[in-house]
Amino acid sequence: MITPHIPGFTGYPLDRVDPLRTDAAALSSLAADPKARVLRLPDLHPEVDDAGALVWDALGEAHLDQPLILLGLADGVGHFALLAPTKAGAPLYRAPRLMTLLASLSTEQAALYGTARALIDWHGRHGFCGRCGAETQVIRGGWGRHCCGCTLDHFPRVDPVVIMLAEHGGRVLLGRQATWPVGRYSALAGFLEPGESVEEAVARELYEEAGVRACAVRYVTSQPWPFPAQLMLACVAEVESDTLTLSPAEIEDAFWASRDEVRAALAGAEDARFGAPPLYAVAFTLLKHWAEG
Amino acid sequence: MITPHIPGFTGYPLDRVDPLRTDAAALSSLAADPKARVLRLPDLHPEVDDAGALVWDALGEAHLDQPLILLGLADGVGHFALLAPTKAGAPLYRAPRLMTLLASLSTEQAALYGTARALIDWHGRHGFCGRCGAETQVIRGGWGRHCCGCTLDHFPRVDPVVIMLAEHGGRVLLGRQATWPVGRYSALAGFLEPGESVEEAVARELYEEAGVRACAVRYVTSQPWPFPAQLMLACVAEVESDTLTLSPAEIEDAFWASRDEVRAALAGAEDARFGAPPLYAVAFTLLKHWAEG
Known part of the structure; x- marks a missing residue:
């Protein structure tokens, strides 16, 4: 295993x-x-x-x-x-x-x-220079591109994404998107924007997607996610209330899960309330961390 | 204050x-x-x-x-x-x-x-599309650009950077770059690459810049840094040894600082061993966190 x-x-x-x-x-x-x-x-x-x-x-x-x-x-x-x-x-x-x-x-x-x-x-996605539009060429053994026009060097992009469990009364919030496999629920997530700390992005996303207000955010772990190049920053956020206001554009359904329900899903139990994210997703690591803590 | x-x-x-x-x-x-x-x-x-x-x-x-x-x-x-x-x-x-x-x-x-x-x-830096070279135009109230050629949408870039204190025997490693103000020392830092977690990037940077091997990394806090658009991820890393092998291209000088020395620098004491980073840098927050912990 x-x-x-x-x-x-x-x-x-x-x-x-x-x-x-x-x-x-x-x-x-x-x-x-x-x-x-x-x-x-x-x-x-x-x-x-x-x-x-x-x-x-x-x-x-x-x-x-x-x-x-x-x-x-x-x-x-x-x-x-x-x-x-x-x-x-x-x-x-x-x-x-x-x-x-x-x-x-x-x-x-x-x-x-x-x-x-x-x-x-x-x-x-970077064969041309974003600043001047000229062609770019590979440099640094494949870890960069150089603009043949304005000479700007470009470096591989990594996009920070926050992924988080809202926590209230010993339960955590799980949601699903309409495109996911039937029955699967996971942590909420979203791209971090310019001008935000990790903790601020977690709070904003939870409020935008589920209407819950974070009062404390703790970082748990991180993971590179190569589709195409995210840095997943996994957190748990204590929230003020368990009353949800879901954003239908982003979340199809959501519910508060107990530790026992999370453990059953992670173990792949047949009668589990939901299907867990795959082992290679940091959401799995995050849920495991929470279920054991 | x-x-x-x-x-x-x-x-x-x-x-x-x-x-x-x-x-x-x-x-x-x-x-x-x-x-x-x-x-x-x-x-x-x-x-x-x-x-x-x-x-x-x-x-x-x-x-x-x-x-x-x-x-x-x-x-x-x-x-x-x-x-x-x-x-x-x-x-x-x-x-x-x-x-x-x-x-x-x-x-x-x-x-x-x-x-x-x-x-x-x-x-x-994104008036042209990196994929096809055509001009782009502003969308989403200034939070994106749309390619008029291949229709790809582009979103503001944020570059994750790890910044860390190596810790050994109750002291932390501080370094300086040749371009910094005289006497200033701070945490080491570097850009996170595709395929790395935060913890891996911290370990790699400490080894590349100072020759020390991290055995445990803990996240402390984060900060957006707008020159031009970094996400600073601040950590403390326990390292195996205090023997340094500095990378002269990146670090002009480095030393191991005690809690008392860090406190004196943060307080701006006249006889402090080094000059602290400015209050608005996350390195200041990180040093304060360590000095008080």
Whole structure:
């Protein structure tokens, strides 16, 4: 069983070697090493072997003329992702097959996949400079883009998202969106805006979505979420009242769950009141933390 | 005295009214209200009155044909910022006059200024679509841009940054960059990357910059930092050893400070071993938290 307190997509197993990213000679040498590996990512999906590990290919000379992302080193060997052009249209962030594959990966293997995918996705959305409109080109071993017009450097974007359990009278608030699998409920969540602290964003989202006022917010844990590149900041917020005013645009239904109800759902009990979020979602970690606390 | 446990730039005093941002009729009505206000921002600097409050002007008809950012409502009255084109070149994020003005603002007034500034700055860097290079136009009352080419919507960027005190044997690690005011030392910090949790980014940065290995990371607090739009995530990290290997590219000098030394610096004592970060920086809050804990 996956240890539930370790959030999914954490435990990146490579050394990120930031200083090497700007060292052209070192990058060339790593890519030319016959041991160099490139992550197999058909249609941006992971390919998983029988042992639950991601599949790598030899980098080989065929790829040396294509832009590469240096994911990092393992035992001194460069591990790369190919910056292949992605298909037109939005990537399928929540394809059922992808979710099944993710459930078969350890957190460390998911961290590798997630990082590669987040970076490839970012490159696909930053081929032009937002400031001047000119084309950009890959720099820093795949960890940036340089504008050929105004010379501005661009760095991979990470969007902070707050995800939180409102708590009142020994119960926590769970909600669901209309697009989710039948019966699934989870913590509420939303993007943090410019000018907000984590604690302020938690309070605003709870009020906007459920009409409850937070009086104390405590941080629990965090997780990178690669669809496309969020930083999930998981919190518990004590609220003043359990009277709900739901925002129908965001929440289809919500209810207050007891510790026993949460424990039953996390254990996958047949008679559980709701379906829990998947193990690899930080909402699972957050619920587990609360249910045990 | 400003309460040191409230991080600077927090306590935004307006209602952000997210649902109104997509309501064109409501936005027009708010802007046409004779009570509507627009923040005075000469050269992106705040203008501060004798009571330490930001100065607002009547919005007036003169501005109705210019793009506006709806900062929010106070008593039902719309408060706006003008999306005026900024001067060419990088804004002066750390101009001495700006730092002096910031020190004179309450956290709530600084939160208002910071939010307006972060948004204006973001618009200036996103006039073109990163995906297709076409021009973008303002949407959502200033809280987004829409691509006129590929129709992608863009939302204001917030970059998560970890800032942390390494702790060992009852002392914490403080460092300085060569560009800082003489004698100033503070917590180490760095941008979080795709594929990292907060805790992983803290551990990576401490190892990269100072050669120390984190064995436990605890979150303390957070702060929006508007130069241009960071989310500062402040932590304390227990580390395995106090032996330092500094990265000369990032850290000019570093030392381990005792609680008494930190207290003296925060109090501004003449014989303090180092100069503390300013009150409005979350590093001040973090140091105060540690010194009192």
